[in-house]
Amino acid sequence: MKKLINDPDDVVDEMLDGMTAAHPDRLRRLPDTQVLVRDDAPVDDKVALVTGGGSGHEPTHAGYIGDGMLDGAAAGDVFSSPTADEFEALIGACDAGDGVLAIIKNYEGDVMNFETAIELAEMEGVEVESVVVNDDVAVEDSLYTSGRRGVCGTILVHKAAGAKAAQGADLSEVKRVAEKVVDNVGTMGTALTSCVTPEKGEPTFDLGDDEIELGIGIHGEPGTERTEAMPADEVTEHLTEAVLDDLDLDEGQEVLTVVNGMGATPQMELFVVNRRLQELLGERGLETYDAWVGDYMTSLDMAGASITVCAVDDELKELFDAPADTPALTKK
Amino acid sequence: MTDDGAAVVAAVEAVAERIEAERDHLTQLDSAIGDADHGGNMARGWAEAADAARDLDDPDAEAVAKTVGKTLMAEVGGASGPLFGGSLVFAAGELDEGITPETAVAFAETYLEKVEDRGDARVGDQTMVDALTPAVHTFKKSIEVDDLPPVEALAKAVDAAERGVAFTVPIRARKGRASYLGWRSVGHQDPGATSTLFILEEVLDVAANRVGVDVPETDASSPTIPDEDPDEAADDGSAAASEDD
Numbered sequence: 001m002k003k004l005i006n007d008p009d010d011v012v013d014e015m016l017d018g019m020t021a022a023h024p025d026r027l028r029r030l031p032d033t034q035v036l037v038r039d040d041a042p043v044d045d046k047v048a049l050v051t052g053g054g055s056g057h058e059p060t061h062a063g064y065i066g067d068g069m070l071d072g073a074a075a076g077d078v079f080s081s082p083t084a085d086e087f088e089a090l091i092g093a094c095d096a097g098d099g100v101l102a103i104i105k106n107y108e109g110d111v112m113n114f115e116t117a118i119e120l121a122e123m124e125g126v127e128v129e130s131v132v133v134n135d136d137v138a139v140e141d142s143l144y145t146s147g148r149r150g151v152c153g154t155i156l157v158h159k160a161a162g163a164k165a166a167q168g169a170d171l172s173e174v175k176r177v178a179e180k181v182v183d184n185v186g187t188m189g190t191a192l193t194s195c196v197t198p199e200k201g202e203p204t205f206d207l208g209d210d211e212i213e214l215g216i217g218i219h220g221e222p223g224t225e226r227t228e229a230m231p232a233d234e235v236t237e238h239l240t241e242a243v244l245d246d247l248d249l250d251e252g253q254e255v256l257t258v259v260n261g262m263g264a265t266p267q268m269e270l271f272v273v274n275r276r277l278q279e280l281l282g283e284r285g286l287e288t289y290d291a292w293v294g295d296y297m298t299s300l301d302m303a304g305a306s307i308t309v310c311a312v313d314d315e316l317k318e319l320f321d322a323p324a325d326t327p328a329l330t331k332k
Numbered sequence: 333m334t335d336d337g338a339a340v341v342a343a344v345e346a347v348a349e350r351i352e353a354e355r356d357h358l359t360q361l362d363s364a365i366g367d368a369d370h371g372g373n374m375a376r377g378w379a380e381a382a383d384a385a386r387d388l389d390d391p392d393a394e395a396v397a398k399t400v401g402k403t404l405m406a407e408v409g410g411a412s413g414p415l416f417g418g419s420l421v422f423a424a425g426e427l428d429e430g431i432t433p434e435t436a437v438a439f440a441e442t443y444l445e446k447v448e449d450r451g452d453a454r455v456g457d458q459t460m461v462d463a464l465t466p467a468v469h470t471f472k473k474s475i476e477v478d479d480l481p482p483v484e485a486l487a488k489a490v491d492a493a494e495r496g497v498a499f500t501v502p503i504r505a506r507k508g509r510a511s512y513l514g515w516r517s518v519g520h521q522d523p524g525a526t527s528t529l530f531i532l533e534e535v536l537d538v539a540a541n542r543v544g545v546d547v548p549e550t551d552a553s554s555p556t557i558p559d560e561d562p563d564e565a566a567d568d569g570s571a572a573a574s575e576d577d
Contacts, residue, residue: 077409080409080410081409081410083405083406083407083408083409083413084405084406084413084414084417084418085402085405085406086406108411108508108509109409109410109411112411112413112414112415112418112450112451113405113413113414115414115450116405116413116414116417116418116421116450119418119422120418120421
């Protein structure tokens with residue numbers, strides 16, 4: 001399998017150096033760690049937002065570091081949780097005394113390592129709260145989780161909570177907003193191909209040319225259902241129905257949607273999906289407040305997409321619209 | 333270095349050697365029901381931990397335990413890092429006055445509590461808790477109720493852990509990676525419970541060596557393993573009585 005890498009063991013390290021080199025005025029790497037933080041961290045008079053997880057989901061997580069979103073992120077090895085000491089270093093580097101909100105995707109390794117780090121940070125006197133994102137409607141339990149997985153909806157938590165923190169809200173308010181997003185968001189994804197991890201060098205699951213997986217996570221794990229390949233509209237209907245059935249929204253509800261590419265799907269196809277998604281929302285009497293389309297949380301070179309729907313109220317609309325200036329997402 | 337500090341370093345070195353020797357065994361257990369990395373991860377982590385412990389300048393027991401925990405957290409990764417390493421970091425504080433029967437009990441209890449909380453696992457879930465819980469409860473009961481010498485209490489604890497490991501074989505995993513196998517996990521010995529037993533066996537060996545006694549024989553005549561905290565059992569006369577059956 002052809003990949004633009006050197007030694008698979010060095011890929012995360014080299015990626016992080018490349019990222020900081022691309023954004024020297026925004027990102028700083030903590031020495032001897034895989035942690036990136038805002039260049040001006042810790043930011044005074046602001047609750048810090050931190051997150052992290054395995055690498056291979058770029059631009060998640062470090063791509064969302066900057067004004068209006070995250071203060072820092074720990075990068076684990078490919079599809080592996082960062083260790084607790086990396087999370088601890090991250091929390092310590094971002095806290096300016098106003099407390100830290102840790103945004104954790106519901107994967108066992110992430111949760112356990114982050115929780116350990118939080119307890120250690122609290123022993124040092126840092127005030128830390130956490131939210132666990134579990135937006136994937138496809139599964140109750142999966143290969144990597146007890147309960148639902150945390151996937152692309154996490155970006156909306158970063159955005160809303162980040163905006164709240166930037167406005168000077170205290171830790172409990174920032175956490176409340178993060179939980180509000182978690183309570184109102186759902187995601188479902190599909191894979192047209194498996195991804196290829198640098199270490200393994202071959203697809204993590206075999207998928208025939210005429211097959212797709214529905215209900216995938218973001219670690220190359222197979223989905224909940226394998227089915228024959230279908231036109232974009234039909235795939236979009238499957239994903240959208242699963243998400244909307246789970247959210248159970250009232251007619252007239254405003255929503256923000258995300259059509260997220262898994263890493264190897266062209267924008268052309270994502271827009272085709274978005275077109276049908278918006279039609280379906282209209283048919284259900286839902287009103288789209290905003291529609292994001294792009295690669296937000298990927299799974300290396302997997303072809304496929306996920307659909308995220310988040311019910312919004314006036315508060316969330318204002319927070320999603322608020323300014324953000326990060327490598328991967330900007331709002332003016 | 334304090335005597336206690338030196339004893340902990342010796343124990344860590346013994347554990348590192350044992351886990352290295354059992355590396356393939358642990359990996360083989362893990363490959364049956366997990367992702368086949370327990371042996372390698374633990375061997376690497378304990379080897380680094382032994383190095384870090386040796387490098388400490390004049391440490392006491394708490395400092396060695398904390399360093400070992402931090403190193404395991406950083407090197408072992410996955411869920412085992414926080415479970416084995418993180419719990420050790422938190423429990424280390426109980427040794428700030430050195431190692432006595434009382435601080436050893438407090439250390440063991442805090443360690444168990446952290447593992448249970450972090451893993452959200454209880455006895456019967458087919459995890460390391462199945463070995464750890466009976467070991468800690470037996471140790472505590474042997475010290476506080478039966479008034480046994482520490483090394484004998486530790487020997488009883490190892491015996492209890494051994495039965496705990498055997499107990500993981502016929503049950504179904506409800507936590508950890510193996511739980512996704514559902515009923516297919518039945519018949520497999522839990523790797524985390526197994527490595528927990530190996531660690532306890534080495535600690536017993538070092539402790540016995542330190543006070544100059546042979547490792548006490550443990551056998552079927554060991555007292556019944558208290559299936560709950562002896563403190564809580566004492567509060568409830570009926571539960572305490574039924575344990576003697």
